[in-house]
Amino acid sequence: MKRTPVKRTRIVAAAAVAGTLLLSGCGGGDDDDDDAPRAWIASTYDRVRTDLYEDPADAPTRVAGEIAEERGPEDRITSEDMVFLWYDDDIVAVAPRTVGGSEIEVGDYDRMRSRYSTHLSRWPVSQSSSGGDFRGGGPGSGK
Numbered sequence: 001m002k003r004t005p006v007k008r009t010r011i012v013a014a015a016a017v018a019g020t021l022l023l024s025g026c027g028g029g030d031d032d033d034d035d036a037p038r039a040w041i042a043s044t045y046d047r048v049r050t051d052l053y054e055d056p057a058d059a060p061t062r063v064a065g066e067i068a069e070e071r072g073p074e075d076r077i078t079s080e081d082m083v084f085l086w087y088d089d090d091i092v093a094v095a096p097r098t099v100g101g102s103e104i105e106v107g108d109y110d111r112m113r114s115r116y117s118t119h120l121s122r123w124p125v126s127q128s129s130s131g132g133d134f135r136g137g138g139p140g141s142g143k
Contacts (some may be wrong), residue, residue: 034088036106037071045104056101060094063102067092079119086123
């Protein structure tokens with residue numbers, strides 16, 4: 001009597017399903033999990049204009065701590081009286097207001113890195129274009 005490869009096929013299929021489920025669970029389900037908690041900031045602080053909020057009472061270190069507690073940043077820099085939180089594609093800048101409290105600015109990594117470059121010199125210049133514009137160096141066509 002010849003054995004059919006049914007048992008082996010079932011094992012391979014079960015392993016494939018288990019592997020797919022395991023990998024989909026590792027991703028966290030939402031690519032925005034690494035970004036700044038924009039919706040939380042918008043619902044917690046007073047909106048001044050697009051991507052700019054304020055806390056009329058709390059100092060920048062306290063406000064930055066609240067934001068970092070909501071979603072942990074990749075890095076944090078305190079420079080002078082400002083606090084910067086680096087998320088995957090975003091930077092949150094928390095600065096003191098002249099009348100007290102804090103101003104919270106949320107923006108795209110590249111724009112904010114350029115705007116606050118004197119404070120953020122240890123962070124990479126660009127997150128998105130790591131050499132993508134490099135067209136080569138020697139003789140040849142296609143340049």
